[in-house]
Amino acid sequence: MEREHDLESILIVDCGSTTTRAALIDLVAGEFRLLASGETATTVEAPWSRISIGVREAIRQIERRTSRVLLSAQGQPIVPEREDGSGVDGVVATVNAAVPLRVAVVGLIRDLSVESLLKATDCSYVVVQNVVARDDGAAKGRAASSLQAMMRDTLQSRPDAILFGGGVDGGAVSPVTETARDIAAILSASEEGGRVHVIFAGNKEARTEVAGVLGECCSLRVVNNVRPTLTDEDLASAEEEVRGLYRESKMGRVPGFGELKSWVSAPILTTAEGLELSLRYLARLYELNALVVDLGSATTHVAGVIDGHYGSTVSAELGVGYGAGKVLEQAGMGQLLRWLPFELETHEVKNQILNKILRPMTVPETEQEFQLEHAVAREAISLTVRRARNRWLGKRSGAQDGLMPPVDLIVGRGGALSGVASLGQAALILLDAVQPTGVCSLALDHSSLLPQLGALATVQPLAAAQALGRDGFLRLGTVIALAGTGREGGVALKVKIDYDDGQSIRVEVPFGALEVLPLATGKRAVVEMRPSSRFDVGLGSKGRGATTEVAGGALGIIVDARGRPLSLPTDENKRRTTIQEWMWELGI
Amino acid sequence: MPYHPFVTRVVPNMVMRRERMLPIRGEVLVGTGNRVHPSDVIGRTSVPSEVHLLNVARALSLASTDLGPYMRLAAGNRVEEGDVLAAGSGASRLFGQSYRSPVTGVVAGVSNGRVLIQSDRQVLELAAHYRGIVINVMSGLGAIIEVKGALIQGIWGSAGEGFGVLRVMVDDPDEAIDPEKMDMSCRNAVQGMIAGSVDTRLMDVVQAMPFPVVVTEGMGRFAISDPVFELLKAYDGQEASIRGTMEARGGAVRPELIVYASYAGGDAELEGRPEFLLEAGSQVRIVRGPHMGETGTVTAIPPGPRELATGGKAKVRGFEIRLDSGAEVFVAQGNVELFG
Numbered sequence: 001m002e003r004e005h006d007l008e009s010i011l012i013v014d015c016g017s018t019t020t021r022a023a024l025i026d027l028v029a030g031e032f033r034l035l036a037s038g039e040t041a042t043t044v045e046a047p048w049s050r051i052s053i054g055v056r057e058a059i060r061q062i063e064r065r066t067s068r069v070l071l072s073a074q075g076q077p078i079v080p081e082r083e084d085g086s087g088v089d090g091v092v093a094t095v096n097a098a099v100p101l102r103v104a105v106v107g108l109i110r111d112l113s114v115e116s117l118l119k120a121t122d123c124s125y126v127v128v129q130n131v132v133a134r135d136d137g138a139a140k141g142r143a144a145s146s147l148q149a150m151m152r153d154t155l156q157s158r159p160d161a162i163l164f165g166g167g168v169d170g171g172a173v174s175p176v177t178e179t180a181r182d183i184a185a186i187l188s189a190s191e192e193g194g195r196v197h198v199i200f201a202g203n204k205e206a207r208t209e210v211a212g213v214l215g216e217c218c219s220l221r222v223v224n225n226v227r228p229t230l231t232d233e234d235l236a237s238a239e240e241e242v243r244g245l246y247r248e249s250k251m252g253r254v255p256g257f258g259e260l261k262s263w264v265s266a267p268i269l270t271t272a273e274g275l276e277l278s279l280r281y282l283a284r285l286y287e288l289n290a291l292v293v294d295l296g297s298a299t300t301h302v303a304g305v306i307d308g309h310y311g312s313t314v315s316a317e318l319g320v321g322y323g324a325g326k327v328l329e330q331a332g333m334g335q336l337l338r339w340l341p342f343e344l345e346t347h348e349v350k351n352q353i354l355n356k357i358l359r360p361m362t363v364p365e366t367e368q369e370f371q372l373e374h375a376v377a378r379e380a381i382s383l384t385v386r387r388a389r390n391r392w393l394g395k396r397s398g399a400q401d402g403l404m405p406p407v408d409l410i411v412g413r414g415g416a417l418s419g420v421a422s423l424g425q426a427a428l429i430l431l432d433a434v435q436p437t438g439v440c441s442l443a444l445d446h447s448s449l450l451p452q453l454g455a456l457a458t459v460q461p462l463a464a465a466q467a468l469g470r471d472g473f474l475r476l477g478t479v480i481a482l483a484g485t486g487r488e489g490g491v492a493l494k495v496k497i498d499y500d501d502g503q504s505i506r507v508e509v510p511f512g513a514l515e516v517l518p519l520a521t522g523k524r525a526v527v528e529m530r531p532s533s534r535f536d537v538g539l540g541s542k543g544r545g546a547t548t549e550v551a552g553g554a555l556g557i558i559v560d561a562r563g564r565p566l567s568l569p570t571d572e573n574k575r576r577t578t579i580q581e582w583m584w585e586l587g588i
Numbered sequence: 589m590p591y592h593p594f595v596t597r598v599v600p601n602m603v604m605r606r607e608r609m610l611p612i613r614g615e616v617l618v619g620t621g622n623r624v625h626p627s628d629v630i631g632r633t634s635v636p637s638e639v640h641l642l643n644v645a646r647a648l649s650l651a652s653t654d655l656g657p658y659m660r661l662a663a664g665n666r667v668e669e670g671d672v673l674a675a676g677s678g679a680s681r682l683f684g685q686s687y688r689s690p691v692t693g694v695v696a697g698v699s700n701g702r703v704l705i706q707s708d709r710q711v712l713e714l715a716a717h718y719r720g721i722v723i724n725v726m727s728g729l730g731a732i733i734e735v736k737g738a739l740i741q742g743i744w745g746s747a748g749e750g751f752g753v754l755r756v757m758v759d760d761p762d763e764a765i766d767p768e769k770m771d772m773s774c775r776n777a778v779q780g781m782i783a784g785s786v787d788t789r790l791m792d793v794v795q796a797m798p799f800p801v802v803v804t805e806g807m808g809r810f811a812i813s814d815p816v817f818e819l820l821k822a823y824d825g826q827e828a829s830i831r832g833t834m835e836a837r838g839g840a841v842r843p844e845l846i847v848y849a850s851y852a853g854g855d856a857e858l859e860g861r862p863e864f865l866l867e868a869g870s871q872v873r874i875v876r877g878p879h880m881g882e883t884g885t886v887t888a889i890p891p892g893p894r895e896l897a898t899g900g901k902a903k904v905r906g907f908e909i910r911l912d913s914g915a916e917v918f919v920a921q922g923n924v925e926l927f928g
Contacts, residue, residue: 017837040591040592041591041592041593041594041921041922043592045837046842047595047597047860047861047862048592048861049861050861053592054592057591057592099837178652180700181652181699181700181701181702182641182643182702184699184700184702185641185697185699185700185702185703185704186639186641186704188697188699188704189639189696189697189699189704189706213700217699298837322837347787347788347789348808350788350807351787351788351806351807351808352807352808354744354788354806354807355806355807355808355876358743358744358806358807359594359743359806359875359876359925361593361594361922362875362876362920362922362923363876363902363904363920363922363923364876364902365876365877365878365896365919365920365923366877366878369876369877370902419902419904420902421902421903
């Protein structure tokens with residue numbers, strides 16, 4: 001591994017399920033900056049079946065843009081940088097091109113151990129195939145054989161891993177060992193039993209017995225109890241094991257991963273892990289409550305740092321490409337159709353979505369295709385945000401029932417957000433899906449750098465920090481979002497904006513409206529907000545006004561007076577007209 | 589600027605290697621070098637129809653580790669419903685107690701006080717499905733068959749596979765299949781169907797069909813691409829294997845039709861990673877947007893992003909393409925696939 005001071009020029013790479021990106025970071029006038037980037041199709045699937053092919057191609061694009069030689073004649077990155085300026089000092093990479101880890105969750109009580117085990121699966125690319133709670137059988141008065149039938153079904157669905165827990169530390173051991181015996185009996189008789197990983201995250205007093213029962217018939221890993229007491233939760237150790245298992249049994253088996261691994265100067269992280277490192281850094285450096293929404297083809301990831309606490313929810317099956325079908329399945333047709341400003345037959349929606357799943361790399365070309373893809377984007381984010389709210393986001397300070405807690409910064413990333421025709425589209429998708437409250441900055445990771453910079457921070461934190469600060473974001477502007485609901489057309493918010501050139505404007509924003517007010521990138525203004533008695537500007541109290549300084553952006557100041565939770569008109573024509581008006585206001 | 593896009597192979601003459609695997613370990617009945625016909629059975633195994641996990645120790649009030657001495661049957665033994673699985677004997681503390689099997693099957697294992705019974709097993713025979721030569725045998729698992737013929741890859745397929753004589757049922761690639769036109773004598777013998785598109789409204793009907801359906805273009809109403817249609821017409825009346833199995837990620841198994849026909853146009857290409865990239869001169873197919881399904885040739889690769897002329901307003905990287913219809917269009921990079 002390279003020493004930190006040796007890394008002055010670095011290639012940073014991210015391999016998503018459909019898109020591979022590479023970027024060159026180098027010193028410019030004593031500061032690390034993004035010099036150029038390249039983007040191409042991920043080459044993990046047949047007939048290419050080698051992830052490094054796409055990486056090489058993205059690097060070749062950088063070579064052409066910078067007239068700098070980065071690859072050797074054999075197609076390997078030249079490391080370290082040579083006297084003649086060819087090559088780089090290091091390569092770092094993040095990968096999200098593997099299929100998810102299939103996990104069965106087995107616990108004793110649904111509302112305790114099972115709930116905590118499920119939370120632990122949120123940290124990585126995991127699909128929970130089956131959930132078995134021992135108390136389900138008891139609650140429904142079913143015989144023990146029913147529970148065993150559930151267990152049998154679980155194991156027949158061939159999970160990669162069983163996340164198994166139950167009991168508080170020091171509590172009764174026998175229910176845990178009984179469950180372990182059920183698992184062991186089936187694994188022992190199964191040809192594939194030995195390949196199944198079992199992560200035990202239950203009562204620590206049961207570890208010896210569980211190891212005795214399961215140790216011979218599977219690959220057993222023992223971690224801290226996710227529920228050491230009835231009131232405490234300790235997910236970190238189970239989460240780390242799940243992440244490790246994904247890296248080892250999924251990411252590490254991506255075709256061509258070995259070649260990519262031989263190129264890098266630091267361990268390859270998953271995209272979610274890289275994103276987490278960048279987010280933690282951002283939140284600590286600027287003392288922010290921040291939220292990142294990563295919308296991919298196969299996966300949607302919402303991560304945040306709020307009051308110093310990190311939280312993360314990965315929806316490994318929800319996305320705008322491979323994951324579009326699951327979005328339709330989970331959200332429902334009505335939820336998708338409500339975002340369209342025109343009529344579209346349900347079979348046409350299904351046709352287009354299935355075509356997108358079959359060819360996830362395709363991009364919309366017509367207005368109708370764009371709108372449908374953006375509807376899928378909204379619902380993928382919305383479903384993930386809802387899960388995050390139930391698991392960690394809604395439990396933070398300032399969170400009102402069913403609403404987002406106020407945050408300082410929301411960053412959107414992913415092809416569907418950065419590939420929009422106008423920045424207003426990206427802003428509107430984020431506002432509709434995340435439904436922020438209060439005053440926050442809205443930004444896009446338009447160069448798709450965040451995960452890779454997180455990986456870079458593990459070996460060259462200064463380069464990561466400087467590149468993140470200078471080139472990491474495109475600031476869309478400041479959002480003022482009102483929580484509450486009011487009378488249609490009634491004034492929801494009176495705003496006075498004092499610009500730094502001495503000018504000021506006053507605006508009355510009616511309930512239901514989106515209003516974009518000018519404030520250019522790099523400019524600041526003082527905003528005086530006076531909400532009506534039915535609305536809260538993020539202070540936890542309706543009708544309470546505030547004055548704050550805000551920063552501008554590509555769009556300016558967006559006043560979102562549509563209320564929270566956001567509700568769309570029930571009348572079809574009115575709904576379409578309203579959506580069209582919101583789009584016009586944002587320049588779409 | 590080379591680019592490795594999505595690829596669909598539509599090739600009149602190719603050498604392909606296809607893995608035929610048993611779902612669980614069994615017996616492989618062919619050897620390397622054997623010539624096989626699609627209907628030949630090349631492997632056999634027995635698959636349990638259901639497994640039952642019985643907590644016998646608990647039922648007999650025994651500790652889970654104490655069941656062993658009371659078991660009357662061992663792993664591998666056949667058991668009928670009502671047969672005694674475990675019982676006390678002589679002066680043991682289980683005197684007079686027994687546990688009878690609630691199901692018929694075979695004892696698959698005894699572990700931790702539990703008995704696992706696999707109900708009656710069904711013999712599963714693995715057909716060759718392809719006409720070709722066995723080039724590798726994986727003992728107990730399956731074989732690899734080398735096949736020579738024309739390959740048409742689909743984009744969607746309903747599960748299953750079939751083998752039969754290829755019959756083109758339409759005169760025009762845009763014509764819908766009319767069941768009334770099908771020859772009554774062969775209607776019940778249909779082994780598979782290949783179509784340009786299927787509307788998702790028909791999905792339930794298609795999934796319920798007793799044979800695989802392979803779609804070449806996508807969902808909705810799209811004509812079958814001209815090169816695919818021409819190839820199908822050229823091989824009308826030839827034997828073919830059709831497979832509807834698909835897997836979108838993690839291996840990308842494509843539905844396909846393989847036609848066994850002799851080809852006079854030169855040596856067959858060995859299927860594998862293509863040696864050509866998407867560049868000027870490449871034969872491509874448009875897979876989204878207003879020109880979906882049309883084929884053409886890349887004429888230029890503009891260096892930077894360009895606005896689409898189709899109303900989406902987004903700027904994207906793409907290709908200038910001369911369609912086979914003669915029209916010149918700019919198409920987003922992601923919406924073009926290598927074809928042929």
